Amino acid sequence: MTSRTVAATIERAGDQLPVPLVDLGLQHRRVAHKIFEQVAQVIETTSFVLGPQVAAFEQAYAAFCGVPHCIGVGNGTDAIELALRAAGIGSGDEVIIPANTFVATAEAVVRAGASLVLADCDADYLLDVASLADKVTTRTRAVVVVDLYGQPAKFEQIANIVPESVAVIEDAAQSQGAARRGQMAGSFGIAASTSFYPGKNLGAYGDAGAVMTHDDQLAGRVQQLRNHGGKQRYEHVVLGANSRLDSIQAAVLSVKLSELPEWNRERQVAAEIYEDLLAASEEIVLPRIVDGNCHVWHLYVVRVPERDRVLAELEADGIRAGIHYPRPIHQLPAFAPLATSTGLSNSERFADEILSLPIFPGITTNQQERVADALLRALCR
Numbered sequence: 001m002t003s004r005t006v007a008a009t010i011e012r013a014g015d016q017l018p019v020p021l022v023d024l025g026l027q028h029r030r031v032a033h034k035i036f037e038q039v040a041q042v043i044e045t046t047s048f049v050l051g052p053q054v055a056a057f058e059q060a061y062a063a064f065c066g067v068p069h070c071i072g073v074g075n076g077t078d079a080i081e082l083a084l085r086a087a088g089i090g091s092g093d094e095v096i097i098p099a100n101t102f103v104a105t106a107e108a109v110v111r112a113g114a115s116l117v118l119a120d121c122d123a124d125y126l127l128d129v130a131s132l133a134d135k136v137t138t139r140t141r142a143v144v145v146v147d148l149y150g151q152p153a154k155f156e157q158i159a160n161i162v163p164e165s166v167a168v169i170e171d172a173a174q175s176q177g178a179a180r181r182g183q184m185a186g187s188f189g190i191a192a193s194t195s196f197y198p199g200k201n202l203g204a205y206g207d208a209g210a211v212m213t214h215d216d217q218l219a220g221r222v223q224q225l226r227n228h229g230g231k232q233r234y235e236h237v238v239l240g241a242n243s244r245l246d247s248i249q250a251a252v253l254s255v256k257l258s259e260l261p262e263w264n265r266e267r268q269v270a271a272e273i274y275e276d277l278l279a280a281s282e283e284i285v286l287p288r289i290v291d292g293n294c295h296v297w298h299l300y301v302v303r304v305p306e307r308d309r310v311l312a313e314l315e316a317d318g319i320r321a322g323i324h325y326p327r328p329i330h331q332l333p334a335f336a337p338l339a340t341s342t343g344l345s346n347s348e349r350f351a352d353e354i355l356s357l358p359i360f361p362g363i364t365t366n367q368q369e370r371v372a373d374a375l376l377r378a379l380c381r
């Protein structure tokens, strides 16, 4: 067998395999050698907690986002909570978030002690500015704005409608490397949070997160809060938490950060390919890039009729699609007190129609064609 025949045989064998929603193994194999080297160094030097790898990653990620401060924390949920607490938000304060987000955004607000208020999303799945304006009251102290699916929210419009006393916090868990009008995601508002959950555009090898900010004092407070309420050992100034970024995770993240621009470019190419493959269908609503945004396609979310049937048929065809997210916050049992929230019709309707197609760095055109074929066939039935 010639090497060309072997390659063709391997590719044909791949044609039979399911197309995953994300392929973390493929990503790991591209950097495995460097990761093992860096992780070995943490182990050999036993610098497990807040070692030099954490400071090095914090500096690199702050520079990447264009802010002076990045504070590594345990996960993206803690990052939101600690940013809120560092901004002085807690009991008696109202915090507005979009209804169509991952549960963590809502959890963090409640854990910070504040009252949750939900606003609707617009046709780009981003916080709807008119709905936000309707929900602001004299008790509103903050809004946590989510860069859902990989593109920044409309921050300048949000700044125009919220009073100056309202803190804007960016939940940039899904927008690592994205930008709006030249400003990097992770640098909007008084503070931004992010998650390095393994499936994120910049994913760790376990849980990890960070808070970014331009504000020196807020940065100092997050540093305190993440480490039992003190910067010095045994000097606990405020009630804090144990939410430090592990040195091993920081070492992994530093290696992967240098690959992130290329991996995001691969996601952008994949999004263009989906657009070419699916644009002719009248039944599929394709995602749009908001004017002024650089989108990094954490998720490629379309809307289709009979979504649950289509999802089941894709699954039967070996296509692993997903739903982000199946229910808006006020329809989750954990947030039952918010069940009577009104004015959230887009979030409610889209939850029944959205479908996330496989997208990840290294997805092949052949895999994308199989996804598109299966989707178009499912929609014809």
Ligand SMILES: Cc1ncc(COP(=O)(O)O)c(C=O)c1O
Pocket (backbone or CB within 6 Å): 075, 076, 077, 078, 101, 102, 104, 105, 146, 171, 173, 174, 194, 195, 196, 197, 207, 208, 209
């Ligand atoms: C929008 C959003 N916010 C917050 C989080 C919470 O991050 P973590 O899972 O690291 O706590 C996530 C991650 O899953 C997310 O997608």
